Amino acid sequence: MTDFAEIWSYLSRGPLLWLTATLAAYALGDACFRLAGRSPLVNPVLVAVAALAVLLFASGTDYGTYFEGAQFVHFLLGPATVALALPLRDNLPRMRKALLPVLAALVVGSVTACASALAIAAALGVDGQVLASLAPKSATAPVAIGISEGLGGSPTLTAVLVLLTGITGAVIATPLLNLLGQKDWRARGFAVGLVSHGIGTARAFQVHPTAGAFAGLGMALNAVATALVAPLILSLFR
Amino acid sequence: MLHALLLILGCQLAGETVARATGLPLPGPVLGMVLLLVLMAASDRVTGLVRPAAQGLLAHLSLLFVPAGVGVVGHVATLGGQSLAILAAVIGSTALAIAAGVLTFSAVARLTGNTDD
Numbered sequence: 001m002t003d004f005a006e007i008w009s010y011l012s013r014g015p016l017l018w019l020t021a022t023l024a025a026y027a028l029g030d031a032c033f034r035l036a037g038r039s040p041l042v043n044p045v046l047v048a049v050a051a052l053a054v055l056l057f058a059s060g061t062d063y064g065t066y067f068e069g070a071q072f073v074h075f076l077l078g079p080a081t082v083a084l085a086l087p088l089r090d091n092l093p094r095m096r097k098a099l100l101p102v103l104a105a106l107v108v109g110s111v112t113a114c115a116s117a118l119a120i121a122a123a124l125g126v127d128g129q130v131l132a133s134l135a136p137k138s139a140t141a142p143v144a145i146g147i148s149e150g151l152g153g154s155p156t157l158t159a160v161l162v163l164l165t166g167i168t169g170a171v172i173a174t175p176l177l178n179l180l181g182q183k184d185w186r187a188r189g190f191a192v193g194l195v196s197h198g199i200g201t202a203r204a205f206q207v208h209p210t211a212g213a214f215a216g217l218g219m220a221l222n223a224v225a226t227a228l229v230a231p232l233i234l235s236l237f238r
Numbered sequence: 239m240l241h242a243l244l245l246i247l248g249c250q251l252a253g254e255t256v257a258r259a260t261g262l263p264l265p266g267p268v269l270g271m272v273l274l275l276v277l278m279a280a281s282d283r284v285t286g287l288v289r290p291a292a293q294g295l296l297a298h299l300s301l302l303f304v305p306a307g308v309g310v311v312g313h314v315a316t317l318g319g320q321s322l323a324i325l326a327a328v329i330g331s332t333a334l335a336i337a338a339g340v341l342t343f344s345a346v347a348r349l350t351g352n353t354d355d
Contacts, residue, residue, distance in 0.1 A: 022301075022304055022305060025304065026298070026300070026301045026304055043300075044300050044301075045300050045301075045303050045307055046307075048301075048304045048307070049307035049308050049310075049311060052304070052308045053308060056308070063308065063309055063312055066305075066308060067305060067309070070304070070305035071305065073302055073304065073305055074302065074306060076295065077267070077302045077303070077306075078266070078267040078270075079246050079247060079250055079267075080295045080296060080299055080302055081265075081267035081268060081270070081271055082247075082249050082250045082253070082267055082270040082271050082274050083246055083271075083274075083288075083291070083292035083295040083296055084271050084296065085249075085271045085272075085274035085278060085288075085292070086278070086285070086288060086289060086292035086293065086296070087296070088271070088275050089275055089278040089285055092275075092279060094354065097352065098347065098352055098354075100346055100347075100350050101342075101343045101344075101346040101347040101350070101352055104342050104345075104346040105339045105340070105346070106339075108338050108339060108342040109335050109336075109338055109339030109342065110335075112334055112335040112338040112339070113331055113334075113335035114331075116330065116334045116335065117327045117328065117330075117331035120323075120326055120327040120330045120331060121323055121324060121326075121327035124320075124322075124323035124327070125320070125323060126320050126323050126327070130320060130324065134324065134327060134328075137328065138331075138332075138335065140265065141306070142265035142267075143263065143264060143265055146263055146265075147263065150263075156313055157313075157317070159306070159309075159310065159313070160310045160313050160314065160317065161324070161328060163303070163307055163310045164310075164325070164328050165328055165331075166303070167307075168328055168332045168333075169332050169336060172329075172332065172333055172336070173336055176333055176336055176337065180337060180340060180341065182340050182341075182344060184343070184344055184354055185354070186343070186347075187339075187340045187343035187344045187347065188340060190340075191338075191339030191340035191343060192336060194335070194339050195332055195335040195336045195339060196332060196336075198302075198303060199303050201299065202299035202303070203300070205296065205299060210354070218339075220268055220271060220272070223264060223265070223268050224263075227263040227264070
């Protein structure tokens, strides 16, 4: 038993264990997603996060130790964002053609995402710093955190809200869009990427390549739009 | 593969540099994406070069959000006593904004006779 404890203490100090655990947890999430007939309710990110949270808690591992391994996966978010240029490039002619619907949906979607969140929260008695942290939650994480700081919000809380928004969007998008009878992959993808950024974009790619490309476009454009819209709308609520 | 990764990381690095230098409210990777898009629109050779590496990176895009997601679990407590109100705001606004976005896109596409091919 001491041997196992020694091996554990060696492995738990290096990055290999938690990097492998991250990939394994995601493989598990992906397997669950497939087993559930690709149901949007079984989100692979959500399953992986839940499995890892239980594992970290059970093994008494703190997040700092975990992140030393997981950082290699986390780092790839940046290059993957740059790589989204490829589906955009492939769909450039269609995007040029869809310029008017894209711009209209961007303005309406960006304002609705921010204003309705603040209205619901304010109506339920939320105020001050929490409202400022909530305002930019539909933008991709680094943008949202920057905006939140500028508005006097809490960067940590904003990071939490951005992720919750992403997962919510990824889970509800397909049933909601089917309910609305929407069949245009451009419109479906754009709305999901605009509102639930990278996690929504990842989900859109699972559904249809056109939806994925337009989701990437929505995410990129709403990063800019939220920076302009969030301060204006927040000022109406204080 | 080497040159494709070099291009992708180079675009991100350029994006980070521009974001820092100009104080633009955009993250470096988003600026890097715009730069790579411009390069690919200008040259089909660049597009062909980047394609396999970019497809590899995007194949499991969801995976890349897992470490940040695990970090969030520890901070759900920061929602505090208002957690139900905040959750209602997040879920409600996400549904409303997706609906508003998709309906606007479809309506304007119909009005301007803009159908997908």
